[in-house]
Amino acid sequence: xxxxxxxxxxxxxxxxxxxxxxxxxxxxxxxxxxxxxxxxxxxxxxxxxxxxxxxxxxxxxxxxxxxxxxxxxxxxxxxxxxxxxxxxxxxxxxxxxxxxxxxxxxxxxxxxxxxxxxxxxxxxxxxxxxxxxxxxxxxxxxxxxxxxxxxxxxxxxxxxxxxxxxxxxxxxxxxxxxxxxxxxxxxxxxxxxxxxxxxxxxxxxxxxxxxxxxxxxxxxxxxxxxxxxxxxxxxxxxxxxxxxxxxxxxxxxxxxxxxxxxxxxxxxxxxxxxxxxxxxxxxxxxxxxxxxxxxxxxxxxxxxx
Numbered sequence: 001x002x003x004x005x006x007x008x009x010x011x012x013x014x015x016x017x018x019x020x021x022x023x024x025x026x027x028x029x030x031x032x033x034x035x036x037x038x039x040x041x042x043x044x045x046x047x048x049x050x051x052x053x054x055x056x057x058x059x060x061x062x063x064x065x066x067x068x069x070x071x072x073x074x075x076x077x078x079x080x081x082x083x084x085x086x087x088x089x090x091x092x093x094x095x096x097x098x099x100x101x102x103x104x105x106x107x108x109x110x111x112x113x114x115x116x117x118x119x120x121x122x123x124x125x126x127x128x129x130x131x132x133x134x135x136x137x138x139x140x141x142x143x144x145x146x147x148x149x150x151x152x153x154x155x156x157x158x159x160x161x162x163x164x165x166x167x168x169x170x171x172x173x174x175x176x177x178x179x180x181x182x183x184x185x186x187x188x189x190x191x192x193x194x195x196x197x198x199x200x201x202x203x204x205x206x207x208x209x210x211x212x213x214x215x216x217x218x219x220x221x222x223x224x225x226x227x228x229x230x231x232x233x234x235x236x237x238x239x240x241x242x243x244x245x246x247x248x249x250x251x252x253x254x255x256x257x258x259x260x261x262x263x264x265x266x267x268x269x270x271x272x273x274x275x276x277x278x279x280x281x282x283x284x285x286x287x288x289x290x291x292x293x294x295x296x297x298x299x300x301x302x303x304x305x
Contacts, residue, residue, distance in 0.1 A: 001029055002050055003043055014068060025050060025066050028098055032064070036093075040064065049073070053105060061105035062092055069099050071143075072214065077101065078141050079215030082190055087131035089211045106203040106211065113197040113231050121197070122245065124208050125227060126252040128200055129192070129220070132210060136190040136217055144188070145218035148270065149178045155273035165283055166272055170290060174269035177262055181219075191216045191223040196230045221260040224249045225267040229289050242292050261300065265293035 002022055010018035032038050041053040049067040056062055067073035077096045080088065080103075094101040112121050136142065152175050155164060162168050192199075193214030203209050216223070228245050235241045246264065250257040272286030 001040065001043065001052070002026060006043070006050060009047070010068065018068065021068050025099070028066065028100060029064075032100070038062075038064070054102065056092070056102075060092075061107065063103045063105045065101045065103060066099055073099065075142055075215040076213060079190075079193075079213035082137075082140075082215065083132050083192070083210070083213055085131060086206070087128045087208075087210055088213065089209055103211075104203075104206075106201045106206075106209055108202065108204065110202040111198045112200040112202075112208070114202075118241070118244065119248065122248045122252060125195065125200065125224075126249070128208060128210050129195060129223060129253060132192055132195075132213075133189045133220055133223070136188070140190070140217070142190065142215040142217050145185075145216065145222055146182050148216065149175075149182070149266070151270050151273045151277070152178065155276060158276075165276060166269070166287055170269055170287070170294075171273075173294070174266045174290070178266045178270075181259065181262055181266065185219050187219065188217050189220055189223075191218055191220070193223070194226055195223055196226045198230070219259065219263070220253065221249075221255050222263045222267065224253070224255070224260060225264050226271075228264060229268060229271060229285060232289070238288075239292050239295065242289070243296065246296065258300065261293055261296045265290055265297060268293055 002025060007019070007022045010022050012018070014021065029040070033040070037057040039055045041055075043050060043052040049065055051063060051065045054062045054064045067076070074096065077094065080091050080094075080101070084091070089106060090104040092102040092104060112124060115121050115124075152171060155166070156171060156175075158164070164171075192210060193216035194212060195210065199212045200208055200210055224246075228242055232238045232241055242264075246257065246261055249255060250260055268286045268290035270286075272283040272290065275281070275283035275286060
């Protein structure tokens with residue numbers, strides 16, 4: 001059942017362990033079919049997790065999600081529990097040790113970008129975010145923004161001679177600004193960590209619903225940035241779109257505009273650094289947005305926190 005392209009991706013990423021995991025996942029699927037009387041459809045085409053529509057014995061539509069046993073997939077287990085409520089997809093059943101989650105199937109599952117009206121999208125994002133964000137428990141497994149920011153240090157280590165694709169000044173500024181932001185942060189929340197258009201879907205029964213939480217500890221402003229890295233290239237004036245989005249986030253969610261655009265620059269650079277780790281040219285997207293955020297910072301005389 002697991003497509004060849006996905007098997008190849010697991011092997012490329014994890015070697016023999018990836019191949020072994022694919023075999024184990026196939027056995028788990030057979031076991032779920034037999035012991036829980038599940039039936040499956042055609043797998044969704046996704047990058048890092050195996051996701052397939054399923055039907056429960058009572059006819060309920062569901063989704064089976066399986067992932068390679070690493071910190072990211074473990075964090076998603078915990079995040080789904082922490083975010084349980086109206087704004088997050090519901091967990092029907094799960095087995096963390098076996099590495100699977102059965103979730104409600106959001107139908108029709110239209111992504112937020114299908115609305116086309118930017119302000120409507122932003123208002124829905126804000127409503128979802130307000131329901132999700134809360135103070136973390138004293139004991140939690142989630143990484144914080146500081147841990148994520150280490151991606152910039154790793155980039156510098158790989159390109160010590162400065163021959164990487166990103167401008168050295170951009171890297172240095174992001175590293176410095178990250179340090180000032182993290183050193184002055186006050187209220188830290190449990191964030192979704194990847195809250196963008198494709199991770200907010202419409203359900204006829206539950207309304208707009210978030211999926212695929214990463215689980216991240218940080219300031220609320222940080223959780224708005226990933227949205228701005230998406231669906232901007234076709235806009236007639238991407239910079240004005242970014243200004244509109246960031247101003248709306250600040251107003252709708254009562255956030256610090258200066259910290260939001262400062263985090264915007266830092267995370268855009270970090271996103272570009274991650275792309276170079278994956279061997280992808282998506283770093284160009286992060287770099288382009290970072291340049292626009294830098295322009296915003298200069299216009300607002302921010303970045304001197």
